[in-house]
Each structure stands twice: as C-alpha cells, then as structure tokens.
Amino acid sequence: MQPGRGVVVVVRTRHRGWSRELDSFVVGLPKADLHVHLEGALRPATVLDLDRRGGGQLAGMDEQQLSELFRFRDFRHFADLYSTCTTVFRAPEDFARAVAELAEDLARQGVVYAEVTCSAITHHRDRGLPFDEVVDGLWAGARTALRDSGVVVRFVLDHVRDLSLDDCWLTAQWCVLGRDRGVVALGLGGYEPGRPASLFADAVRWAIGRGVPFVPHAGEAAGADAVRDALAFAPPRLGHGFRAAEDPAVVGELLDRGTVLEVCLTSNLRTGVVADLAEHPVRALLARGVPVVLGSDDPVLFGSTVVGEYEQAVTGLGVEPDDLPVLARTSLESVLAGPEVRDALVAARDRPAASQPGEP
Numbered sequence: 001m002q003p004g005r006g007v008v009v010v011v012r013t014r015h016r017g018w019s020r021e022l023d024s025f026v027v028g029l030p031k032a033d034l035h036v037h038l039e040g041a042l043r044p045a046t047v048l049d050l051d052r053r054g055g056g057q058l059a060g061m062d063e064q065q066l067s068e069l070f071r072f073r074d075f076r077h078f079a080d081l082y083s084t085c086t087t088v089f090r091a092p093e094d095f096a097r098a099v100a101e102l103a104e105d106l107a108r109q110g111v112v113y114a115e116v117t118c119s120a121i122t123h124h125r126d127r128g129l130p131f132d133e134v135v136d137g138l139w140a141g142a143r144t145a146l147r148d149s150g151v152v153v154r155f156v157l158d159h160v161r162d163l164s165l166d167d168c169w170l171t172a173q174w175c176v177l178g179r180d181r182g183v184v185a186l187g188l189g190g191y192e193p194g195r196p197a198s199l200f201a202d203a204v205r206w207a208i209g210r211g212v213p214f215v216p217h218a219g220e221a222a223g224a225d226a227v228r229d230a231l232a233f234a235p236p237r238l239g240h241g242f243r244a245a246e247d248p249a250v251v252g253e254l255l256d257r258g259t260v261l262e263v264c265l266t267s268n269l270r271t272g273v274v275a276d277l278a279e280h281p282v283r284a285l286l287a288r289g290v291p292v293v294l295g296s297d298d299p300v301l302f303g304s305t306v307v308g309e310y311e312q313a314v315t316g317l318g319v320e321p322d323d324l325p326v327l328a329r330t331s332l333e334s335v336l337a338g339p340e341v342r343d344a345l346v347a348a349r350d351r352p353a354a355s356q357p358g359e360p
C-alpha cells in the first residue's frame, strides 16, 4: 500500500473556521500520531512526581509554576526544558508510566495508534541507563496503553545529531535488538544545520540492512539539501521535511518515492521555523499530492494536541474539512508496525459508519 499517494488535498486561500461539530468529527476519526516525543509529552504533574522520587531538582515548584515554565519561549529555553524532562526518567517504571499516560491523552482524541520517539541514547549517556531498562519500560507502557486505553503503541529510538557516530551505532543496534519490544524504526533528531543524516550513514545503513527503517527529522531547520541527503536512505517517512518545497527536484523525488511527511504545525509556529501557517510550504506540497500526516511533536512543551493540529490545518493552512479524513487515513496507512497491524487499523477505521464533517 502506498500511503496517500497521488491524493491531492485541497488547500484554499479563504480559510475556514472551526466549530464544535468539526472538533467532535475529528475526535471521531480513527487516526495515528506518528510524530510525538515521549520526553516532550510528559505531564507536568508527572515531571514533578518523578523528580521528587529522584532527588528533587525542581524542589519548591508546584504544577502551576511548572506549567508556566513549560511555555515555549525560544530554542535555548526549549533545550533546557527538554533536558529537565529527560533527567527525571530513572527507572523502567518511569518510561512505562510516561507511555501509558501519553496513550490516555491520545485516546481521548481518537488516536488509535502512536509511534512514540524516545531518545534512549540520551538517557544512557547522561544517566547510564542500560538499553534493556529503557526498552523494557517502554514495552511495559505499551502493554498498559493497549489494555487500558485501547491505543497501539510502537517506538522509534532516535539518534541525536550532536552526538557521535559511535553513539548512532549504539542506537542502531538497540533498534535491531528492540524489535521484539515494539521498536519499529531508527530516528534522528537534534539541531539540523551542518549535521545531515549522511554523517551517520554507516550505522543507518547497517540498521536498514537488518530490517529497521530510518525516519529522520530533515528539512525543518535546514533546507531542501537536507531532505535530499535524507532521501538517499529511502526513508518511508520524514520528520517535518517541508523545506523540500524549496527545490522542485526534491519535491519530485518525494512524489516518486511516496515519502510521507510528518508535519507538526503548532511546533513549527512555536519554534518560529514558519511565521504564518498561511505561508507554510506544506500548502504547496499538499496541493502537489505529497502524502502528509499531522503530528503533535512535543505536546506538553508546545501546548499542541493531535486534534489541534487538524484544527490548524483547516484554520491556518486552509485545508478543506472534507479532506481531514484523507489526513487521518494517510496516518493509519503510514504506520511502521508491519502489514498486519496496519491492515487491522485501516480495516477497523472502515467499519464504523463515518459521518461527514459538519459545516463550521
């Protein structure tokens, strides 16, 4: 199945409003969140609780103060917060709890499947957490998520660009070893400029050769060249990737390959890579038929939700409400959990009688 291939999503210049009916319609659409980071999805109350157990770096703060602190200001502030959220993970149970709570939050929005990115290498490098403890915890969380929230959860372990090729090798090996505990892909995050995916080519190709697809972030803070560089690894999806629009040849390559772009609109606004959704490059890509899925990225740090991303698509990008089911369907067709899981998700989506979106 080629996800969403050749489906052109209509983008208008006269933007539509949003309504309670549309909101309920989107909640009722079975969909996947394929771009969400565990460390950026930790509830403030959980950060405080885990922090208390681990020695209390945030001592004296209450949930309200932490929520204030969590409002995105700039990249530096974001990096500090991200590292605060990362340091509170100390044991397998912490990962399990974070996954189960994220699944609860996603289930309320009609998300039936999530591919959650975890920077296991950071937990290992900073606090010496062994790979098995991280992945066992994640997998325990996935089992709870399915039992209690009905959400199927799988994992992407990402390498962080600032770290070394040796670290990337470790993550690549963990991805291969973690396949029996829900790991479905190798990711690549961190600050993009000057650190293209090809710097880590040997480790990435080794993982691909052992059946682990590569789904890097590319073409967010760096331009179309970074997308071209990443496409050399035949990724089924790219994190962000929208700056491909700067080079028609790269757009052509995306179309030829059927590469799916994981677009995170609220994140793009908060980080400032896009000033106004009305000028977001993804509008042109949607109109060309490039397959796109919407992701919440770092929901707690950015104040984003999956349903909110659909809202932004309509009110900011100008996507027609009638096309929202296309985006939801593409998300289910683009999961990396294997054909059995994917086909079951798509079949389950087709079962209930879907109503049409209400007029705003």
Ligand SMILES: [Zn+2]
Pocket (backbone or CB within 6 Å): 035, 037, 189, 217, 239, 297
């Ligand atoms: Zn991301």
